Each structure stands twice: as C-alpha cells, then as structure tokens.
Amino acid sequence: MIVNPLLKRRRPGLKWVLLIVAVVLATLATVAIAFFMQPELPLRDAMFDDHAAKRQQIMLEQDSATGAGAIVLLGDSHLELMDNDQRWPGSLNLGIRGDTSAAVLDRMDSYQSLATARVVIISLGANDIAQGYRINQTVANVRDIVSRLPAQTPVLLTAIHAMDERVGLVGYNRNIRRWNEAYMEAFAQSDRIHLVASPHAPENDADNLAIAMHIGDGIHLSQAGYDAWISVLKPAVDSVIDARSTN
Numbered sequence: 001m002i003v004n005p006l007l008k009r010r011r012p013g014l015k016w017v018l019l020i021v022a023v024v025l026a027t028l029a030t031v032a033i034a035f036f037m038q039p040e041l042p043l044r045d046a047m048f049d050d051h052a053a054k055r056q057q058i059m060l061e062q063d064s065a066t067g068a069g070a071i072v073l074l075g076d077s078h079l080e081l082m083d084n085d086q087r088w089p090g091s092l093n094l095g096i097r098g099d100t101s102a103a104v105l106d107r108m109d110s111y112q113s114l115a116t117a118r119v120v121i122i123s124l125g126a127n128d129i130a131q132g133y134r135i136n137q138t139v140a141n142v143r144d145i146v147s148r149l150p151a152q153t154p155v156l157l158t159a160i161h162a163m164d165e166r167v168g169l170v171g172y173n174r175n176i177r178r179w180n181e182a183y184m185e186a187f188a189q190s191d192r193i194h195l196v197a198s199p200h201a202p203e204n205d206a207d208n209l210a211i212a213m214h215i216g217d218g219i220h221l222s223q224a225g226y227d228a229w230i231s232v233l234k235p236a237v238d239s240v241i242d243a244r245s246t247n
Contacts, residue, residue, distance in 0.1 A: 049100030068116035101141035164218035
C-alpha cells in the first residue's frame with residue numbers, strides 16, 4: 001500500500017481545527033447562557049435584612065387586623081416612609097426599605113389583605129437597579145406580582161423617582177429613565193395595571209431630584225416631595241376606585 005506523506009501531515013491539522021471549533025462553540029454557549037439566564041441576585045442589600053425581618057413581623061400583625069377593602073401599598077422605602085394613613089385612612093403599608101421586586105414577590109403571599117384589597121399601589125425598581133437586576137427581570141417580577149392578585153383588583157404602578165446625583169449617586173438617573181420607559185412599554189396597554197407618572201421622574205440623564213424634594217440623602221422624599229407625589233397619586237387612586245364602584 002502506498003501511503004501519501006501529505007495526508008499524514010494534514011491529519012494533525014484537522015484535529016487542531018476541530019479542537020478550535022469545539023472551544024469556540026463552548027465559549028459561545030457560555031456567553032449565551034450568561035446573557036439569557038437570570039443570575040441569582042439578592043432580595044435586598046444585606047444591610048437591610050435585620051430591618052426587613054423586624055418590619056415584616058409588624059406588617060403581618062397589621063395585615064391580620066386589616067379588614068376587606070383596604071388600600072394596600074406594596075413596595076420599597078418610598079412607600080414605607082409615606083404617611084399613608086393621613087392620605088388614606090385605614091390603608092395598609094407593606095413597604096420595606098431596600099426591597100427589590102424579587103423581595104416583594106418572595107413575601108407577598110404572606111398577606112391576606114391583598115386578596116381583598118380595594119386598590120394595590122406598587123412602587124418598585126430603584127433597588128433592582130442598585131442590586132444589578134436587568135430590566136427584563138424587574139418587568140417579569142412585576143408581572144408575576146400582579147398575576148398573584150385577584151383579577152378584579154386595580155393595580156397602580158408608580159414611576160421610579162429620580163435621585164440627586166450631586167450627592168454621589170452618579171449614573172442612577174440614566175437607568176431610572178430606562179426602567180420607567182420599560183414600564184411604559186410593557187404595561188401601557190395593560191387592562192390590569194394603571195401607570196402613574198411621578199413629578200420626580202427624570203426627564204433626561206441630568207435631571208436630578210430637587211434638593212427641596214429629598215431629605216438630604218438624594219433618594220428619600222421630603223414632606224414636600226411626598227406632597228408633590230401624592231398630588232398625582234391620589235387622583236389616580238380615586239379614579240380607579242370610582243371606576244370600580246360603577247362597574
């Protein structure tokens with residue numbers, strides 16, 4: 001048998017080609033998995049865990065004592081720090097400082113009041129941004145939160161407020177605008193979710209939360225900040241209550 005020496009030289013080359021192809025395919029697969037799979041992210045910054053545990057106990061007691069037909073607030077610190085009972089007597093505040101959309105989703109089945117709420121107000125997203133969530137994760141979590149509520153319950157989803165980047169929160173407002181735009185795109189045509197604008201939502205990347213509207217940390221609203229927010233939130237609540245009473 002005559003052996004062609006050129007064939008002997010090509011065979012090792014083919015093996016290297018196949019090896020390189022295999023490495024490239026494995027790399028592409030890894031990149032695809034990293035891109036499409038949702039990573040495990042914290043429910044909140046660990047610094048808020050003790051506070052959340054203590055507040056959860058208080059909220060469970062309040063929840064068990066809340067009658068049917070209450071206005072229920074579900075979300076993060078912007079709701080926790082709101083004087084909701086002054087605005088809506090008998091309402092239930094289930095806001096927890098530091099909570100992400102995943103944290104709210106994780107705890108919401110503990111509350112009996114959500115099954116009989118007249119209106120549910122949701123304020124979420126700022127902590128998702130802080131904890132590295134992607135927009136699609138937040139939107140999916142909000143959808144899941146709403147899907148667990150009774151179909152007839154009106155849901156008000158508020159826009160995320162701007163932050164004051166002059167106190168060191170650089171880059172947040174750009175992401176806040178993206179999240180608010182994603183809410184609009186995902187829920188503007190929804191029959192269940194009513195979007196509520198915020199007078200504090202950033203209109204551009206340099207649109208900071210006004211100094212008079214926060215307590216000095218660039219994040220949390222002052223009394224004036226709450227007054228401005230309530231000026232658009234309360235009419236939205238009244239509107240969905242009126243609409244429900246006439247149906």
